[in-house]
Amino acid sequence: MFTFKDYYRNTVHLSFEEEPFSKAPGHVWVICRYRGSWLLTDHGDRGYEFPGGKIEPMEKAEQAAVREVKEETGAIVEELSYIGQYKVLGKEKMIIKNIYFARIDKIEKQSTYYETKGPVLLKELPENIKKNQRYSFVMKDGVLTHSMKRLVQNGWITE
Numbered sequence: 001m002f003t004f005k006d007y008y009r010n011t012v013h014l015s016f017e018e019e020p021f022s023k024a025p026g027h028v029w030v031i032c033r034y035r036g037s038w039l040l041t042d043h044g045d046r047g048y049e050f051p052g053g054k055i056e057p058m059e060k061a062e063q064a065a066v067r068e069v070k071e072e073t074g075a076i077v078e079e080l081s082y083i084g085q086y087k088v089l090g091k092e093k094m095i096i097k098n099i100y101f102a103r104i105d106k107i108e109k110q111s112t113y114y115e116t117k118g119p120v121l122l123k124e125l126p127e128n129i130k131k132n133q134r135y136s137f138v139m140k141d142g143v144l145t146h147s148m149k150r151l152v153q154n155g156w157i158t159e
């Protein structure tokens with residue numbers, strides 16, 4: 001398990017075990033790959049981030065992952081793989097998120113991208129993402145760096 005502070009100095013616990021903190025997480029976060037590029041969404045206020053959000057009542061985490069990716073980017077998830085789970089101890093509440101890796105092979109244009117401005121395709125993520133104001137705070141802690149390493153370890157992407 002990894003423990004570190006996020007952008008707002010909240011404590012985060014991250015693990016690549018099978019749902020170590022909760023079998024009923026509240027949120028999902030989906031690292032998306034489309035034909036050799038990263039697929040993110042442009043969240044108006046927060047900036048660029050991998051898509052994700054809250055799991056709705058009666059919905060499974062995997063269903064929420066597929067839905068959120070579609071809503072925020074227009075992308076159809078071809079293959080979804082569980083990566084890990086993290087817990088953020090916020091000032092007011094605690095949140096638990098499942099992290100997934102999604103392979104995408106089709107992105108459809110839509111009339112709305114819900115709370116976001118839609119898809120952003122990037123060949124590479126920038127070197128110093130922590131100092132880059134275009135990027136959301138959720139991209140600025142150990143969840144992204146450890147998850148990226150994990151993708152390479154699992155052989156799901158090449159470095």
Ligand code: GTP
Pocket residue numbers: 006007008010012029088090093095097137138141
């Ligand atoms: P509503 O209940 O819809 O109002 O959402 P909210 O604005 O309270 O946000 P949410 O429940 O999604 O998250 C609550 C807090 O947890 C946020 O303000 C963040 O500080 C933190 N948080 C949420 N998602 C992440 C994440 O992916 N990474 C980190 N580090 N913190 C997060």
